[in-house]
Amino acid sequence: MASKKPMQYIPREERPEFLALVAELANVLPEQFPDIARQCAEQYHDAVLAGHVEVLDQMEMAYTALVYQLNGGTLQGCAADDSRSARVLARALAARPGQVPCWGQAGEFLLEVDGLRLRVVLTPDMLGNHHGCALHAVDLDRPFISAEGFRAAMLTVTSCLGETVDQAARRLVLELLQAEGGAKPIAANAWARTHPQKAPGWLADALAGVRPDGQLAMFGDAPHDPEAKVPLSNAARQRAFRLRQRELKAEQGARAVLLTRKDFNSLYIGIDAFCTARADLEFLSDDSYRDSLTRIFKGSHLWSEDFFEKLGHDRGILNGEKHRESERKRGWKAYEDSCKYTDQLSVKLAEARAEIQRLQSALQEIAAEVGGAAESPALPVTN
Structure with missing residues (x-):
């Protein structure tokens, strides 16, 4: 029985269904691309809530075709900088800061989980299955998921079917807390402490109506800080x-x-x-x-x-001086050791020469006793 031919991978840019979508965009003006992208994102969001995986794939391919066409017929470098197609469309789709984004939208919002307050930043990848999710601590003086006050994670869309973004983020935080054994104090040398960042304007407004314990302050019962500074206009500053x-x-x-x-x-x-x-x-x-x-x-x-x-x-300089002084001492010590070794070699050479002279004299005496034999040649003495 003949074996089956292994399935050959075909890049998305070469698939007929993808090329057909690109062909449909040939006569579409670039100004219309953001509106089409929003329609794709809306259907993508609805498909996540309804659990329609086939629609997710269709909308992802349609959105990628927009990026491909807007980038000049290629996906290479489509997110290289803020002027490229992937980032242009992402900005057009982004949710208003502070508002929970839909699936497929970039955005950031405030999340409270069991008294833990987090700033969640979502960065999807062209309606792909993986959405980057950055979790930032809001209260640095309270325990957090990690001792750094920050945690990078990933939301897999097909694992969040039937959930909104904030529901999926809440479940993610609970899973991380369980895996880490609970919240832990933020370290004193954590980047979030040593390099504090100014809170975004939307976050400051959102926290004005949220107590430190995570409860909403309603009907005018928000705590009033008598030392709080009155916001100034730019001209006043x-x-x-x-x-x-x-x-x-x-x-x-x-x-x-x-x-x-x-x-x-x-x-x-x-x-x-x-x-x-x-x-x-x-x-x-x-x-x-x-x-x-x-x-x-x-x-x-x-x-x-x-x-x-x-x-x-x-x-600094003192260490440099110490290093140079140490090198001088080391060099002088090496010179003294070399002189001592040379003196020892000189003594041994003198002793060797004396021994050679003694042996030559002994040979001459033996030759004379034997009967006037020819003198033995003198042994060479090397200097």
Whole structure:
């Protein structure tokens, strides 16, 4: 019996059904592509809720044909940057920030699971079966799924049939909590703590109506923070900034300079090297010097409780001097050892020469006793 010929994989770009969809888009204006993509996404979402896997495949192929045609007849590089077709259509379909997206939409929203508050960011891949799902901690002072305050996960659409996006995300969080043995405190050195990001505007608005325990604040019972700052308009912030600069110049005769992260790093390296090289001058014991550094670095990413202890502490130029001194000592030691070894070889050579002379004299005496035999040739002595 003849064996079956193995199934040959055909790339999607070469399949007849896909090429037929592309051909239908030949006369469609690019401005119409976002509307067609929205229709595909709507049917895709409905198919997930209804559990129609065949429709999912059809809508995924139709959406991919849009990306293919808009990208110039290829899928290569369709998501290389924000101007390429995959990202253009994704932005056109994206849900409003703070609103739970439909299946196939990119978006971010607030989720509460058993008192745990998370910012969920969903990034689908062209209506594919796998949707990237990033889980960010909202309350850094409370336990989270991971000690980093962040967890990357994946939502598989065919495993979420009949569920909305928030329902699937909630189930995912519960499964992760069970797998991890429950929530755990966020580490002090976690990236979310050491590099805090400003909360998006929609999240700040959403949290205004949610208590820290995850319950909704209704009928005006939201806790009021008497120390909360009143939001300022952009013009008001600019006026306040200019006023602070004038006050600073009037008080100290100083000119304010805005320093970038790179500026802070360069300044710190220079001060650290100076303090290390001139540690004998005891600059860090001067209160005015410490106050100046505090005003400069406090609030920057380099500031810490042991900031001053780190400055000039056995590193930088001092380490270089120590290394060079160590190399000098090592070289001198090697020279002395070489001289000692040479002296030992000289002593051994002198002893060998003396022994050779003794042997030559003994041979001559033996030759004389034998009866005047010819003298034996002298043994060569090498220098």
